[in-house]
Amino acid sequence: MYDIDTAAPVMVTGATGYVAGWILKALVEAGVTVHAPVRDPSNEEKIKHLIAMADRSAGAIRFFEADLLDQGSYGDAMAGCRILLHTASPFTTSVSDPQRELVDPALLGTRNVLAEADRTPSVRRIVLTSSCAAIYGDNIDVAKAPGGVLTEEVWNTSSSLAHQPYSYSKTLAEREAWRIAGAQA
Numbered sequence: 001m002y003d004i005d006t007a008a009p010v011m012v013t014g015a016t017g018y019v020a021g022w023i024l025k026a027l028v029e030a031g032v033t034v035h036a037p038v039r040d041p042s043n044e045e046k047i048k049h050l051i052a053m054a055d056r057s058a059g060a061i062r063f064f065e066a067d068l069l070d071q072g073s074y075g076d077a078m079a080g081c082r083i084l085l086h087t088a089s090p091f092t093t094s095v096s097d098p099q100r101e102l103v104d105p106a107l108l109g110t111r112n113v114l115a116e117a118d119r120t121p122s123v124r125r126i127v128l129t130s131s132c133a134a135i136y137g138d139n140i141d142v143a144k145a146p147g148g149v150l151t152e153e154v155w156n157t158s159s160s161l162a163h164q165p166y167s168y169s170k171t172l173a174e175r176e177a178w179r180i181a182g183a184q185a
Contacts (some may be wrong), residue, residue: 004032004083008122011035011081013113014088016046019129023085024050028059037066037077068109074116082122086113087129089173091166098165106169107176114180133167134174
């Protein structure tokens with residue numbers, strides 16, 4: 001675990017997700033206060049495992065209401081945080097409307113969270129979790145990779161709204177994050 005200043009809260013999007021759960025566990029065990037934006041903080045069934053985790057740890061979790069599709073909804077949760085870990089993105093392969101259920105939350109969510117971070121002076125570091133889905137969808141992506149090796153230079157070109165839309169959503173969201181980061185340089 002990296003040295004983290006426990007005096008400042010850390011915000012983790014997607015707090016009820018699998019990856020975020022492990023991140024939250026490490027943070028609260030290290031004594032960090034985690035700001036956890038969720039769609040409905042009153043839904044105790046969705047957050048009870050996180051509450052129990054915090055109760056057994058030196059740190060704490062504060063829940064905030066936020067939605068990936070609502071611009072500005074992360075402001076309260078992000079206030080005072082020096083580190084932002086953006087893990088939120090729908091993960092499912094069974095959807096009826098991949099644009100609405102996968103792409104919009106992943107892509108617009110990344111835009112909204114990073115825009116809020118840009119407006120929040122306390123944020124000093126952003127970590128965005130991605131997926132191998134952003135670099136390959138089908139074997140053709142591996143075959144096209146230089147030397148058949150997947151690296152950070154390789155992007156998924158085989159996924160689309162109609163074929164592997166989850167992988168497509170992850171590719172679009174990560175490309176957008178890099179675009180935003182490049183515009184800040």
